[in-house]
Structure formats: C-alpha cells, structure tokens
Amino acid sequence: MTARxxxxxxxxxxxxxxxxQERIKEIRExxxxxxxxxxDLEKVQGGGHTxxxxxxxxKIVDLEKEVENDMIKxxxxxxxxxNQIHRVDNLNHMTLLFKRYYEGKDFKTIAREMKLAYDYVKxxxxxxLKAFETANKEVLQAV
Numbered sequence: 001m002t003a004r005x006x007x008x009x010x011x012x013x014x015x016x017x018x019x020x021q022e023r024i025k026e027i028r029e030x031x032x033x034x035x036x037x038x039x040d041l042e043k044v045q046g047g048g049h050t051x052x053x054x055x056x057x058x059k060i061v062d063l064e065k066e067v068e069n070d071m072i073k074x075x076x077x078x079x080x081x082x083n084q085i086h087r088v089d090n091l092n093h094m095t096l097l098f099k100r101y102y103e104g105k106d107f108k109t110i111a112r113e114m115k116l117a118y119d120y121v122k123x124x125x126x127x128x129l130k131a132f133e134t135a136n137k138e139v140l141q142a143v
Contacts, residue, residue: 001143003129003136007101010081013074014104020067024060031056078102087135093128096121 031053082102088094092114099110111121133140 001140003132003140006140006143007081007085007097007129007132010074010078010101011104013070013077017067017070017074020063020070024063024067027056027060027063084136084139085132088128088131089135090128090131092116092124093131096124096128097132100125 082098085094085097085102088097095114096110099105099113100107105113107121107125108118111118114121116124
C-alpha cells in the first residue's frame with residue numbers, strides 16, 4: 001500500500017460514515033411521510049402483508065450501529081495516522097500531510113495557511129509522501 005492510499009483511509013472512512021448517515025436520513029423521511037389508506041379496496045387474506053415501518057426501523061437501527069462502529073474505527077485510525085505523520089522530520093512535510101490527510105484540505109487552502117506558493121506546496125507533496133513512507137516503512141509493509 002502506498003503512503004497516499006494509507007493516508008487517504010481517513011477520508012474514505014469519513015465518506016462511508018456520511019453516506020450511511022444520509023441513507024438513515026432518507027429512510028426516516030420515507031417512513032415519516034403520511035400515506036393514504038384506501039378502505040374501498042377488497043381485503044385479501046393471506047396476502048404477503050409486510051410491516052414496512054418495522055422493516056425501516058430495523059434497517060435504521062442496523063445502519064446506526066454500523067455508523068457507530070465506523071466512527072470508532074475512524075477515531076482510532078485518525079489517532080494512528082496523526083502519530084505516524086508526527087514521525088516525519090521535516091516540519092513543512094509534516095504540516096502538509098496533516099492538513100491534507102487529517103484535515104482534508106485542498107492544496108490552495110494549505111498553501112494559504114502555510115504562507116507558501118501553491119505550486120511549491122504541490123511540488124512539496126511528493127517528497128512529503130516519500131518522507132512519510134521512510135518514517136513508517138514497517139507500518140506500510142504490514143498493511
């Protein structure tokens with residue numbers, strides 16, 4: 001696994017959590033909409049009547065448990081990655097990697113915050129990843 005792939009794991013986990021939370025919101029909204037009941041239709045016995053609200057609630061509970069587990073995993077991964085970023089000796093490399101992969105900022109924002117030229121920050125990224133790989137060789141090989 002490359003340093004970029006490894007460091008991008010935080011953003012991947014955040015995206016998964018956001019998508020599951022969006023799905024929970026959609027299910028809640030679909031359950032909360034009022035549906036008209038037609039009493040003029042004939043009742044059919046033995047029809048596969050399903051408990052739509054019960055199924056939706058069960059799905060919400062399952063998704064909420066998944067989100068909770070994903071958030072715990074994200075918390076530990078963030079802590080792990082920050083500690084590994086701090087192993088990088090060069091302060092500019094460390095700051096760039098932290099802002100990019102932990103805070104999820106784009107290069108323009110990072111350049112502005114670090115008071116460096118945008119092009120320089122983009123050029124600095126590759127050596128910063130290389131420094132991360134060097135400082136964390138054993139971790140990347142184990143993954």
